[in-house]
Amino acid sequence: MYKILIVCIGNEILLGKTINTNLAYLGKMLFQSGYKISTSTTIPDNPEIIQSTLSSAWKKYDIIISMGGLGPTQDDLTRKSIAHSFGKSLEFKPKIWEKIKNQRKQNGQKVLKSLRSMAHVPGDFTTMENRIGTAPGLHYSQQKKEFFALPGVPDEMKYIFGNSIIPYLKQTLPGTPRLIKTIRTATIREIDLHEKLKRVKPAAESKIAFLPKPGLVDIRIESLKQTDLDRIVQNIQAEVGQYIYGFDHDTIQSACHEKLLKNNKTLALAESCTGGLIQNYFTDNPGSSEYFLGGVVSYSNFAKKKFLDVKQKTLEQHGAVSRETVHEMLEGTRSGFGSDIALAVSGIAGPAGGTKEKPVGLVYVGLWFEGKIDIRACNFSGTRLQIKQQSAVMALFMLFKSLK
């Protein structure tokens, strides 16, 4: 087992300005690849402390990964401290400077002199490509010991970690990977899932954990043997298969996205209480313009009437949050956009606006699919954002179930 140290550099973490999500990300990814973090230390942006931490750690650990302090502003000091920790000095690398300049120019950004520091690399270090930002990662290897320095910006850190560090470690210092499978469910509560799955026993050295998010619960299975893992997954599928929308990297959004592309169906939406959330989800997927024609955020009665042909009489008799209104929203969306499928949502997200008959959390979610209409009345609880979220999940899951 390798001794692994993660060094998080940043005043903002110690001052409580930033929650250290990077560490959780590294911990998870390393564990999946068969490594375990031994210790993590968080230190301020202080050259002496960076230097003393790294030089004493280099004696004790097999793999050290530092995060933070490589951006354009604090750059100089951290870069220098890293170099000195390993008894090196900084060297200007014209090739890297060319690359940085080209990247900036391509993006229509100014090439500022202050960026030059990012082309300074400690002697004997190599760089790791960063396609998301400007600062490359740094790598030093000596006698089967490895040091990696990453920027603190999460997307840049993840890019370099996934594209350079993991492949390198797998080849050079291979770990013992644990088998992990995540089963993803929607529209069932953790407590109900727990009840339904109490007969499913994990094998020795296997674990089942539940990870709930608004409207969704992930079931995470961890095992050393493929046969154990497969058996547990099959048992869970047999018990709660109807709530499963995917596995591992699937999201409810991506699962719907894939199915819409495969089914070659077009989609339009009418959102009231979700306020654009569902459409935002769809359009986060590259290629969603293949099927997503558009939608209306009908946040006022006026918008419902004008853009979705909801009748004044329906709004008066049944209210904006009603099965009848959602029915007309579906018809209006379908015919307005000429789509194969329509989704419509109207509800009370709160915290204000609830009544005894129609409390906060009452949401009607409707699906129009090949002439058939399905409308569900839901009673969600939680904050405004959680209610929006659960409504979106219900709409997405209804769509998912209707597609082959």
Next chain:
Amino acid sequence: MYKILIVCIGNEILLGKTINTNLAYLGKMLFQSGYKISTSTTIPDNPEIIQSTLSSAWKKYDIIISMGGLGPTQDDLTRKSIAHSFGKSLEFKPKIWEKIKNQRKQNGQKVLKSLRSMAHVPGDFTTMENRIGTAPGLHYSQQKKEFFALPGVPDEMKYIFGNSIIPYLKQTLPGTPRLIKTIRTATIREIDLHEKLKRVKPAAESKIAFLPKPGLVDIRIESLKQTDLDRIVQNIQAEVGQYIYGFDHDTIQSACHEKLLKNNKTLALAESCTGGLIQNYFTDNPGSSEYFLGGVVSYSNFAKKKFLDVKQKTLEQHGAVSRETVHEMLEGTRSGFGSDIALAVSGIAGPAGGTKEKPVGLVYVGLWFEGKIDIRACNFSGTRLQIKQQSAVMALFMLFKSLK
């Protein structure tokens, strides 16, 4: 300045199963009271590692706070390791055991034998009351050095920290509270901000830090004296005032929300590449239905023509991503919804769909306000989500600037 170490004990943090929000909480609360965490270390639930970490740290730090490992399950080992670190052994405290039993009974919980371990306290240690859970906090003081052990459950940790540790430290080792102000800016990059503010020198014992997010940069100023803080804030305002939308707890969304309510103006939106993101932001604010009438997510040319009266000829001649199309989207939104203000966005979020003339990241953001139209051509870089995000920030900031 006291040297403070936070020791986080827990496999779940190192395996990436839990995000360490406790550390951010302690960092923030300590800083507000005039203390700064020097270092934080995260270690596994391993007796030898706990013991070696604490005994070597006791020589180097003035204040050590450990979190985790005091719950009913791993309890025994951590408690013993703590005792041994300070050369003590565990002693059973009948009074604490009585207290635990009474608390359980009052809450209708079973008094399990396994809970007895929580009444074992290292010799010469005192306990700190925990009204939220069962395990009391532990405190050891020697020659002006302080060690505190807290449970890892966030609510219990916060209770003991706020009710026992902070009052004790304030009296025994008073800190020097720092003054903090955050200036929030939009639509200017960190590097440009840095360039413009290089003449603004912080006073002695003051600091200026930049915290970037897509489209936004927060400037965080930290000082010991109110006069210094005020001067720095004024200087920054003088240099980059045009990019500032708020201070401290403001967000660009909340700043727009407040202004729209105050100005008593209604708003409608047309979103293409942002795909509902901006409308989702507005509708996250409780009370947004006061001004937000709704909008169209015009993800297809058909939707642009049908719902926003964009002309076929305009689309053919200039394309969907063009100043001309956004102009017509604004007019169509304004007249369609009858709103006082309209926002419209059309661009290429990527990763596909870019051309030489219209590359990924080209986004037109338009504002209609009291008959005046303002359309900006932007060249953003980054991932699809970052481009959506920066487009949304630009739209929100243009709206913010137009309102009084």
